[in-house]
Structures are given as C-alpha cells and as structure tokens.
Amino acid sequence: MALLSGNEAIAQGAWEAGAHIGVGYPGTPSTETMETFAQKDGVYAEWCPNEKVALEVAVGASAAGARVLATMKHVGVNVAADPLFTVAYTGVNGGIVMLAADDPGMHSSQNEQDSRYYAQAAHALMLEPSDSAEARAFAKEAFELSERFDMPVMLRSTVRISHAKGSVEVAERAEVAPKPYEKDPSKWVMMPAYAKLRRASLDERVAAAAAWCEDSELNRVEMRDTSMGVICSGAAYQYVCEALPDASVFKLGVVWPLPKRALQQFREQVDALYCIDEASTYLSDSVRALGVQLDATPAALPAQGELSPASIRAAFGLDVPAAAAPEEVPARPPALCAGCPHRLVFKELARAKCIVCGDIGCYTLGALPPLSAMDTCVCMGASVSMAHGFELAGRFGEPARVAAVIGDSTFAHSGITSLLNTVYNVGPGLVCILDNRTTGMTGHEGNPVNGITLQQRTSRELDLEALVKALGVDDCAVVNPNDMRAVRSAIKDALANSEALSVIIFKSPCVLLRNSFVPGAPYFVNGNCTGCGSCISLGCPAISKEDDGRAVIDTAACAGCGQCGQYCPVEAIEQLEGSAR
Numbered sequence: 001m002a003l004l005s006g007n008e009a010i011a012q013g014a015w016e017a018g019a020h021i022g023v024g025y026p027g028t029p030s031t032e033t034m035e036t037f038a039q040k041d042g043v044y045a046e047w048c049p050n051e052k053v054a055l056e057v058a059v060g061a062s063a064a065g066a067r068v069l070a071t072m073k074h075v076g077v078n079v080a081a082d083p084l085f086t087v088a089y090t091g092v093n094g095g096i097v098m099l100a101a102d103d104p105g106m107h108s109s110q111n112e113q114d115s116r117y118y119a120q121a122a123h124a125l126m127l128e129p130s131d132s133a134e135a136r137a138f139a140k141e142a143f144e145l146s147e148r149f150d151m152p153v154m155l156r157s158t159v160r161i162s163h164a165k166g167s168v169e170v171a172e173r174a175e176v177a178p179k180p181y182e183k184d185p186s187k188w189v190m191m192p193a194y195a196k197l198r199r200a201s202l203d204e205r206v207a208a209a210a211a212w213c214e215d216s217e218l219n220r221v222e223m224r225d226t227s228m229g230v231i232c233s234g235a236a237y238q239y240v241c242e243a244l245p246d247a248s249v250f251k252l253g254v255v256w257p258l259p260k261r262a263l264q265q266f267r268e269q270v271d272a273l274y275c276i277d278e279a280s281t282y283l284s285d286s287v288r289a290l291g292v293q294l295d296a297t298p299a300a301l302p303a304q305g306e307l308s309p310a311s312i313r314a315a316f317g318l319d320v321p322a323a324a325a326p327e328e329v330p331a332r333p334p335a336l337c338a339g340c341p342h343r344l345v346f347k348e349l350a351r352a353k354c355i356v357c358g359d360i361g362c363y364t365l366g367a368l369p370p371l372s373a374m375d376t377c378v379c380m381g382a383s384v385s386m387a388h389g390f391e392l393a394g395r396f397g398e399p400a401r402v403a404a405v406i407g408d409s410t411f412a413h414s415g416i417t418s419l420l421n422t423v424y425n426v427g428p429g430l431v432c433i434l435d436n437r438t439t440g441m442t443g444h445e446g447n448p449v450n451g452i453t454l455q456q457r458t459s460r461e462l463d464l465e466a467l468v469k470a471l472g473v474d475d476c477a478v479v480n481p482n483d484m485r486a487v488r489s490a491i492k493d494a495l496a497n498s499e500a501l502s503v504i505i506f507k508s509p510c511v512l513l514r515n516s517f518v519p520g521a522p523y524f525v526n527g528n529c530t531g532c533g534s535c536i537s538l539g540c541p542a543i544s545k546e547d548d549g550r551a552v553i554d555t556a557a558c559a560g561c562g563q564c565g566q567y568c569p570v571e572a573i574e575q576l577e578g579s580a581r
C-alpha cells in the first residue's frame with residue numbers, strides 16, 4: 001500500500017503494466033506523472049520539445065513493439081491532435097496510453113477544455129479514474145485494452161485527481177517483452193488507399209470496444225434510493241457521493257465509448273436521471289445522443305469551473321453544511337519572483353510603448369500591474385506569429401511597433417516555426433526570447449535550450465543565437481536582462497529599425513535555479529528615498545511602501561539582483577555590506 005497522487009499512481013500503473021517508454025511535455029496538472037515514471041526501474045523516459053513530437057515518438061515506439069506512456073495537459077492534446085486522430089486509424093503494436101490532464105477551473109491554464117471530446121472525435125477509448133487507486137488500476141488496464149482493441153487509449157484526469165493523494169495497492173512490474181515489428185504498410189502508411197481500409201477497420205475496432213464497455217467492471221452502478229439517479233465520472237463522482245449520498249449512481253470509468261445498453265437499463269431503474277459534469281456538457285450531450293432520456297440539470301449547477309459538494313447540494317435545493325461553505329480568503333495575485341530576470345524586459349517594453357504579443361510561461365505575469373506590459377497571450381508559440389499578424393494589419397491601417405516575448409521552453413515548443421514564418425515572409429519586428437535556462441512555470445523541467453534531459457543523460461544545450469541566425473535573422477543579440485541600460489538600448493535600437501527583424505536573447509538564470517543562480521547580498525533603502533515610487537513600479541515582491549510613502553526592501557525576500565537600484569533617481573538603494581548568501 002502506498003500514498004500516491006493520481007499522477008504518481010498513473011506512473012505506477014504504467015510501470016506495473018511493463019511500459020517501456022515514457023514521453024511527454026510538461027504542463028500542469030500532468031507534469032509529475034512523467035517525472036515519477038522516469039524514476040522507475042527499467043524504463044526510458046524523455047521530455048520532448050512539444051506534445052506532437054512526444055506522441056509521434058510514442059507511435060514510433062509502439063509500431064516497433066514497445067508499450068509507451070505519453071503525458072500532457074489538456075491544451076497539449078490540441079498540439080498532439082494531428083498524430084492522435086491518425087493513430088486511431090493505424091492502431092498500435094505495443095500499447096499506447098496517453099494521459100490528458102484537464103484543468104477545470106483554470107488553476108494554471110489559459111482555457112477550460114474537456115478532453116473527452118477528443119476521445120470521441122478521434123475514436124480513442126478513454127478511461128477516467130476517480131481517485132489514485134483507480135488511476136493506477138486504469139493506467140495498468142489501459143495498456144491491455146490498447147493492445148486488445150488495437151487503438152490508443154486515453155486516460156483523462158482532472159486537477160483534483162492528478163494532485164490529491166490516496167492509498168493505492170501497488171504490485172510488482174510485469175516484464176512484458178516488446179512485440180516483434182512486422183512491416184505492414186497497410187497498417188502504418190496512412191495514404192488514402194490504406195487509410196480507407198483502416199477507416200473501415202476503425203469502425204470495427206470501435207464497435208468491439210463499445211460492446212466490451214457494456215459489461216466492463218470499470219463502470220459501476222451503485223443502487224441506492226431509486227427516486228434519483230446520477231451519471232457521472234472522475235472528480236464529479238466524488239462530489240456526488242458526498243453531496244447526494246442517497247442517490248443511485250452510474251459511475252463511468254470508461255467515458256468513451258459509453259455503455260448504451262447499461263445506461264438505458266439504469267434509466268429504467270430510477271425515477272429522475274441527471275448527468276453531473278464539471279465545466280462541460282459532454283456527458284449529458286453524449287448520453288442524450290444515445291437516446292437515454294435525462295431530466296434537466298438544475299440551472300443553478302455551475303456550468304463553468306470546478307464543482308464541489310456544496311455547489312451540487314445548493315443546485316438541488318439542499319442545505320449546505322456551514323463547514324462546506326466557501327471560505328473568504330484574501331486574494332493574493334501572483335507576481336514575478338524577487339530577482340526574476342524577466343522583470344526589466346517588461347519594464348522597458350512598457351517604457352518603449354510598443355504593442356507586446358506575449359506567450360505562456362512565468363513571464364505572462366508581465367501582463368499584470370504594475371508592469372502591464374503585455375497586450376496578448378493566446379497559446380504556446382503564438383507571440384511570434386501574432387506579432388507578425390499585428391505588423392501585417394498595420395500595413396492596411398495604422399502601422400504599429402510590435403514586440404513578441406517568448407520563453408526558452410516555449411520557443412523550442414512552437415516558437416521556432418513561427419519565427420521561420422516571419423523570416424520567410426520578410427516580416428520586420430522584434431522578438432524577445434527570455435532564456436532563463438529552464439521551463440520555469442511548470443517546475444523547472446529540462447528542455448532543449450538548457451540541454452537537461454529527464455533522466456540526466458548527457459545532451460547538449462541548444463545554441464539559440466546560432467539557431468536564430470540560421471533561420472535567417474541577421475540582427476540577433478544576446479543581452480543580460482538584469483542590466484537596465486543594456487536592455488533599454490537593445491530594445492530601443494531594435495524598435496528604431498522598422499524595416500528589420502531583430503531577435504534579442506535575454507539570457508540569465510531563473511532565481512529559483514539553485515545550481516546556477518547566485519544570489520547577491522540584499523539591498524536596502526537609505527535615507528535618500530523621496531517616495532517617488534520608481535522602484536515600486538517594478539512590481540518586485542520584496543519592495544513595499546512604508547506609511548509615509550517611502551520604499552522599504554524586505555532583505556529576507558531580496559534576491560540581491562540590484563534591478564531596483566538602477567531605477568532609483570536619488571541613489572537611495574544600496575547593497576548591504578557582506579558576501580553573497
């Protein structure tokens with residue numbers, strides 16, 4: 001027995017199933033799954049530059065006979081969707097299990113997607129566990145199912161399942177020999193003539209999976225009071241059990257395909273039947289499409305964000321126990337860390353008064369006051385391509401000065417092709433690559449830019465400057481982002497040349513990188529301070545205002561970067577004597 005998070009349990013289940021290979025790209029709430037899998041005995045695991053690449057590696061390894069676990073967050077499935085839809089046609093040789101970790105409530109995501117629609121659209125069997133024990137069991141079973149039905153199997157989790165811990169019965173690893181590879185172009189070469197055949201075969205495989213799921217023990221009916229029945233899955237099942245303890249429940253473990261006959265039988269056993277689903281109408285739409293009549297879910301059930309036992313009880317007009325009422329917690333807006341090397345870039349971009357197309361990473365916080373230096377953020381890689389779009393639109397109206405800002409991991413993920421597009425189409429503009437030597441936002445994973453691999457195999461750093469130049473950008477500079485004058489003049493020069501495409505690589509380690517960031521002695525505010533607020537405008541969490549308006553630095557929080565001192569017009573910020581901490 002072990003106490004495991006859902007993510008750890010999925011890694012455990014995959015390991016027990018004899019999975020040989022793990023591939024993925026980090027993204028909350030999925031990240032720890034691959035990190036845990038990578039530490040298991042006898043496996044090979046790697047971070048890939050993006051999810052599409054990861055799934056394609058998985059497909060290759062599967063074709064060659066290995067069992068493969070691929071992990072990503074829900075928006076990563078968008079990136080991997082291209083291979084996903086076609087690998088449903090090819091099917092597998094060694095089993096492929098693909099984790100899609102959804103984030104209802106958008107705790108750390110730019111949108112709220114329901115990956116079950118992907119399983120439905122791609123025709124991939126999908127399992128959804130409701131706790132850690134199921135996460136392990138379903139992950140293990142998923143490999144068998146993938147090989148049995150010759151299809152990729154998706155595992156869906158949501159943030160509460162991924163991160164909550166529960167007790168899990170663990171077992172030894174089954175040593176599964178990789179299957180032999182047999183050349184078979186009619187299965188693996190998806191050109192139209194073969195794809196048409198696989199399309200027909202897909203329907204047969206889906207029909208077989210649908211027949212199996214009617215009696216699968218991964219679905220469970222819990223009959224209680226028959227006046228009310230609820231169909232649910234995943235985390236919603238846990239909330240329903242707590243909120244409606246007397247209701248009869250059809251708990252779905254297989255969320256695509258759905259067990260039509262079993263659901264119709266359940267319909268006949270209960271008076272009123274509801275689907276309770278988080279941030280989605282997937283279940284109610286799909287169950288209705290099977291011809292199973294549902295009662296209308298109470299309008300008060302939240303349609304967006306996470307559910308809770310309290311919100312379910314309130315929606316059904318039941319009393320909400322006081323302890324379950326949401327507590328009023330003061331808001332604590334996120335901020336760039338003290339000493340973050342991204343800070344001055346945003347300060348100076350705001351000063352340059354240009355449009356800033358941002359991207360996804362810690363640096364998205366540059367959008368918030370007081371820096372307020374970002375106009376857009378849509379998806380990974382979009383900064384560079386959107387900046388090109390802004391510039392194009394300017395050719396038909398008011399020309400604008402536009403800069404793109406993108407992190408190192410995000411650049412490797414999907415910024416490279418965007419930059420190539422701008423070069424290819426001779427677009428001018430400024431692209432700032434914020435190379436903090438890590439994938440900061442998701443927990444400091446290695447990436448191709450820093451050359452740190454998941455299982456610490458020797459690799460190589462990507463030479464960003466050489467890459468940018470090879471893409472065809474002649475004006476490329478590497479600048480220390482902690483040096484105000486250098487940042488200011490690099491941005492000014494690049495924006496002044498409205499004909500050219502410039503790339504500035506701002507290179508300095510994330511302050512949380514223990515091995516490479518060397519903190520300086522902390523700074524303090526001396527008696528010269530006039531309370532002008534120049535340092536406060538940097539939004540450093542170590543700096544605040546006294547009641548009299550003068551600045552004060554929390555020396556315990558100060559990283560000793562010295563950024564603030566460069567903005568003080570009256571030399572009121574000094575470094576404490578003494579060596580670095």
Ligand SMILES: Cc1ncc(C[n+]2csc(CCOP(=O)(O)OP(=O)(O)O)c2C)c(N)n1
Binds near residue numbers: 075361363439442
């Ligand atoms: C398609 C997709 N995959 C994964 C994520 C999760 N994610 C958000 S930002 C990010 C990388 C951030 O690293 P970097 O670009 O180096 O910037 P930093 O956070 O270090 O400043 C990741 C993996 C996502 N939002 N979208």
